[in-house]
Amino acid sequence: MSKNSSVALIFHAFFIAFILAPLLIVCVVAFTPLGYISLPTDQLSLRWFAAILDNPRFISAFWLSLGLGTVSSLVATLLAIPAALAIARNRFPGRDALSAFLLSPLMIPHIVLGVAFLRFFSSIGINGTFTGLALGHVIVILPFALRLVLAAATGMDPAIERAAVSLGALRFTVFRRITLPLIFPGIVSGWLLAFITSFDELTMSVFIANPSTTTLPVRMFLQIQDTIDPMVAAVSALLIAGTLIVMVVLDRMVGLERLFVGKSRH
Amino acid sequence: MSQHRAGPYWLSAPALAVYAAFLVVPLASIGLISFQHFEFYGGIQPGLTLENYRAVLGDSYYWEIFGRTFAIAALVTVFCAVLGTLEAIVLYRMRDPWRSLFLLVVLGPLLISVVVRTLGWALLFGSTGLINKALQTLGLIAEPIQFMYSTTGVVIALVHVLVPFVVISVWASLQKMDPAVERAAISLGASQLTVVRRVVVPLAMPGILAGSVIVFALAASAFATPAIIGGRRLKVIATAAYDEFLNTLNWPLGASLAVLLLLANVILLYTSNRLIERRYKAVFAESAA
Numbered sequence: 001m002s003k004n005s006s007v008a009l010i011f012h013a014f015f016i017a018f019i020l021a022p023l024l025i026v027c028v029v030a031f032t033p034l035g036y037i038s039l040p041t042d043q044l045s046l047r048w049f050a051a052i053l054d055n056p057r058f059i060s061a062f063w064l065s066l067g068l069g070t071v072s073s074l075v076a077t078l079l080a081i082p083a084a085l086a087i088a089r090n091r092f093p094g095r096d097a098l099s100a101f102l103l104s105p106l107m108i109p110h111i112v113l114g115v116a117f118l119r120f121f122s123s124i125g126i127n128g129t130f131t132g133l134a135l136g137h138v139i140v141i142l143p144f145a146l147r148l149v150l151a152a153a154t155g156m157d158p159a160i161e162r163a164a165v166s167l168g169a170l171r172f173t174v175f176r177r178i179t180l181p182l183i184f185p186g187i188v189s190g191w192l193l194a195f196i197t198s199f200d201e202l203t204m205s206v207f208i209a210n211p212s213t214t215t216l217p218v219r220m221f222l223q224i225q226d227t228i229d230p231m232v233a234a235v236s237a238l239l240i241a242g243t244l245i246v247m248v249v250l251d252r253m254v255g256l257e258r259l260f261v262g263k264s265r266h
Numbered sequence: 267m268s269q270h271r272a273g274p275y276w277l278s279a280p281a282l283a284v285y286a287a288f289l290v291v292p293l294a295s296i297g298l299i300s301f302q303h304f305e306f307y308g309g310i311q312p313g314l315t316l317e318n319y320r321a322v323l324g325d326s327y328y329w330e331i332f333g334r335t336f337a338i339a340a341l342v343t344v345f346c347a348v349l350g351t352l353e354a355i356v357l358y359r360m361r362d363p364w365r366s367l368f369l370l371v372v373l374g375p376l377l378i379s380v381v382v383r384t385l386g387w388a389l390l391f392g393s394t395g396l397i398n399k400a401l402q403t404l405g406l407i408a409e410p411i412q413f414m415y416s417t418t419g420v421v422i423a424l425v426h427v428l429v430p431f432v433v434i435s436v437w438a439s440l441q442k443m444d445p446a447v448e449r450a451a452i453s454l455g456a457s458q459l460t461v462v463r464r465v466v467v468p469l470a471m472p473g474i475l476a477g478s479v480i481v482f483a484l485a486a487s488a489f490a491t492p493a494i495i496g497g498r499r500l501k502v503i504a505t506a507a508y509d510e511f512l513n514t515l516n517w518p519l520g521a522s523l524a525v526l527l528l529l530a531n532v533i534l535l536y537t538s539n540r541l542i543e544r545r546y547k548a549v550f551a552e553s554a555a
Binding site for chain 2: 003004005008009011012015016018019020021022023024025026029037039079080082083085086087090092095098101102104105107108109110111112113115116117118119120121123135136138139142146196199200202203206207217220221224225228232233236239240243244246247250251256257260261
């Protein structure tokens with residue numbers, strides 16, 4: 001394998017700086033002691049983190065997003081598991097069409113899903129409700145759960161299941177004792193990716209949330225459109241910290257490379 | 267395996283039912299109202315009409331928005347393709363503690379909310395003015411550049427949000443490359459630059475193209491970044507649809523914008539996938555073997 005030249009490494013340094021700069025500035029500004037956006041020069045302050053606790057709109061948005069992410073990622077994963085097993089282990093007419101259809105929300109702009117859900121949920125009277133948001137999120141995040149469970153199920157050796165059956169195990173026992181443990185890492189990482197996708201979703205939610213069901217990204221978006229203050233930076237810094245933890249867990253469990261690229265480490 | 271014939275259909279039935287009720291029906295209903303008439307005092311009227319599409323496609327105001335959206339998407343795609351490909355090649359040539367670490371740094375931001383990442387750019391561009399200060403200190407510019415509410419600002423922030431997708435897909439292509447090919451080129455006397463230009467980039471081309479298509483589609487339908495950095499004056503299709511739906515409340519007109527965006531997106535993704543597959547059939551067949 002060739003090595004990187006010094007020009008390549010200089011490019012790399014600029015690229016990494018470009019990737020990290022906006023994230024770092026958010027974290028730095030969050031610690032400003034002043035009442036407006038500024039870089040802390042002589043001292044750091046936690047006043048803007050404390051200010052979040054006094055802002056019920058952000059607190060309730062956080063809990064809503066947490067609940068929404070939990071419910072919708074659980075539903076999406078539970079729907080994805082049987083579908084993934086069906087696609088991974090059977091050849092049947094319409095198999096390719098089925099998987100393309102189940103992955104299709106990835107190809108639809110969220111803005112289109114947002115207006116479609118706004119129209120549809122208004123007509124059946126659930127717009128702006130938690131149910132409506134959860135249904136919309138299930139559609140958006142199911143492909144992520146499906147992809148990871150599918151990858152786990154495809155990588156499984158079917159001979160193990162056949163062995164269990166030949167030893168007299170019942171079908172349900174085979175599923176519970178053999179299949180489930182083997183695809184479990186795929187399920188957990190699919191669920192986690194689905195959760196974080198739901199937790200971060202803005203474009204679709206901004207259409208179907210109302211003032212009492214505002215998710216955290218929507219709350220932040222509305223706040224930023226109005227005025228950018230250090231408190232939004234503090235909320236963002238906390239989100240970055242939280243995402244870092246999830247990132248490390250996902251990296252330990254499946255490897256980020258595999259999560260995004262879909263190939264195992266070698 | 268002795269599976270029942272109907273097995274796979276039963277297993278996927280719950281997901282299919284949810285999709286049918288909450289994806290197909292909503293999309294169909296938005297398609298329907300895009301052909302309906304809107305009254306400011308009576309709301310959406312029954313009966314079908316093409317007037318929304320005529321209004322959108324016959325108005326220079328919307329053509330300006332379409333033009334701006336696709337110009338931004340094209341610029342973002344070019345920058346992402348070039349920067350993302352180079353970075354993927356650099357990462358590919360690194361050794362392992364560094365390689366995993368920087369892959370994490372480059373791909374990790376995909377998990378961070380777009381609102382947070384865009385806020386970072388708004389801080390760099392606007393309130394702190396850090397970018398302009400840095401450029402002026404370095405003597406690169408005399409006058410501060412207007413990044414906020416400008417196409418330049420939107421393009422930079424979108425490149426940041428979307429470049430990981432190119433890195434991912436080029437990375438996947440490079441994994442399939444036989445390292446012996448590179449060594450062969452070097453042993454035949456090719457310089458590093460020639461190896462990258464004549465061997466690595468052509469072999470990574472399916473990945474570069476696939477990543478670029480994803481970036482273009484996402485850039486053309488991006489909402490948060492143009493809304494925050496571009497503001498109200500610099501409208502793109504997504505922010506225009508948002509205004510029609512939530513401010514003007516003309517749903518049929520907004521729906522026609524959404525339908526056009528969806529059509530453009532599906533046609534682009536479908537045809538480009540076909541083209542890439544056909545053009546690089548040999549490459550895919552080889553890697554599958």
